[in-house]
Amino acid sequence: xxxxxxxxxxxxxxxxxxxxxxxxxxxxxxxxxxxxxxxxxxxxxxxxxxxxxxxxxxxxxxxxxxxxxxxxxxxxxxxxxxxxxxxxxxxxxxxxxxxxxxxxxxxxxxxxxxxxxxxxxxxxxxxxxxxxxxxxxxxxxxxxxxxxxxxx
Numbered sequence: 001x002x003x004x005x006x007x008x009x010x011x012x013x014x015x016x017x018x019x020x021x022x023x024x025x026x027x028x029x030x031x032x033x034x035x036x037x038x039x040x041x042x043x044x045x046x047x048x049x050x051x052x053x054x055x056x057x058x059x060x061x062x063x064x065x066x067x068x069x070x071x072x073x074x075x076x077x078x079x080x081x082x083x084x085x086x087x088x089x090x091x092x093x094x095x096x097x098x099x100x101x102x103x104x105x106x107x108x109x110x111x112x113x114x115x116x117x118x119x120x121x122x123x124x125x126x127x128x129x130x131x132x133x134x135x136x137x138x139x140x141x142x143x144x145x146x147x148x149x150x151x152x
Contacts, residue, residue: 006071
């Protein structure tokens, strides 16, 4: 299952942005996954040095994505738990954009000309990572329901 692709030029601006801007939002989610140990074994085996550089913040998530994902973010990039979360948060039940996109837009793109104008910086990553982490914690610990026989 492919979650997202950056091999299209998403820019609809009169002066198009560089193509890399189409990967910023994907890279930030991927960086969050890696920094929370949700990356796939494939990346752990084949991209260990790049993962280490990301963890040291020598490269951004977008740079990691561009280096190892062939412009496609898919289930092969995450481990089982990472995929379960992405299938709820990054995409919805219909395979369309999930809540992540609204969170990203509200957190990082508000006041910018477009979604694609978000700068690929660790400062911006920190802002969206806090939102993703809150969503992840809610996802991991859903509200407890009362047993069916309890009325109060």
